């Protein structure tokens with residue numbers, strides 16, 4: 001289903017939880033709503049579902065305004081973080097629930113549940129009760145139950161939040177494949193950037209009730225419109241005083257008050273003399289190092305300014321207090337209002353400047 005939202009607003013008293021949010025979603029796309037707690041993600045989802053009515057603005061499904069349509073007539077499937085399964089029912093009955101409500105025949109129900117049990121890898125569990133299942137299996141039941149009545153839009157509110165880390169990673173991949181196979185337009189809420197990056201075709205970053213940016217995970221990573229957005233996709237540090245960065249002086253002079261946002265991969269570190277572009281290197285001390293499994297995360301101090309970078313495991317291990325040289329190849333520049341100004345990179349930048 002193609003979805004369009006125009007100037008959506010939701011106020012609770014005089015608090016504006018959702019402010020002028022507009023977007024379109026193509027049929028079959030999987031969208032991640034990502035942002036801090038209280039930003040308005042769930043409110044947007046609930047308005048799409050019809051569980052909450054907008055204060056103003058329009059919601060269109062297939063080009064038709066659905067603002068006044070009750071939830072059960074919107075063709076939506078819902079998956080919540082806490083499963084919300086019926087505990088006194090078996091897996092079969094849970095999945096069959098929406099079909100019984102639709103008054104389908106016993107045979108139709110049996111066929112559809114069998115299909116879904118196979119699709120979700122729950123064969124053999126049909127007669128178990130919810131408490132006899134693992135968290136991951138319960139979430140698959142919730143997914144199967146939501147899909148049973150063949151909705152045209154699937155809404156998932158933090159679907160993996162209650163599941164432990166390892167199973168969560170498996171379920172993410174599973175969910176993505178499953179949604180691709182079914183071809184259903186889906187929107188899921190998360191505050192976990194890894195989850196959004198891994199699962200979503202497109203991410204919408206929601207902060208303080210506003211849609212800050214919408215794009216593929218890669219687009220948002222490469223072109224964050226604000227430091228806030230950048231902080232939600234990938235790691236970075238924000239340097240408030242550009243004068244400490246060699247090679248960025250003219251940007252600092254041209255735009256007073258400019259801040260630089262620096263990703264870890266824009267930073268090269270070496271022992272004194274190791275970095276070729278010696279004139280642009282900064283003196284730094286290693287503040288801390290963290291083992292990340294496949295690399296080191298190194299925290300550096302250039303004067304009072306903290307930077308972070310990664311270091312390959314093959315390289316000599318750095319220790320807190322070590323003196324190193326640092327070269328900042330590139331930075332995103334933002335003005336006082338957190339608006340993106342430009343991307344600055346050293347002339348000898350070995351990395352592509354244009355994306």
Ligand SMILES: Nc1ncnc2c1ncn2[C@@H]1O[C@H](COP(=O)(O)OP(=O)(O)OP(=O)(O)O)[C@@H](O)[C@H]1O
Pocket residue numbers: 012017035036037038039040041042043044191
């Ligand atoms: N029924 C309500 N009455 C009053 N305020 C509400 C109501 N529902 C939500 N809010 C407020 O609206 C804001 C947005 O809430 P919402 O649940 O949409 O955020 P969220 O981004 O989904 O957060 P979380 O990740 O914590 O679920 C919050 O400040 C919340 O306290």
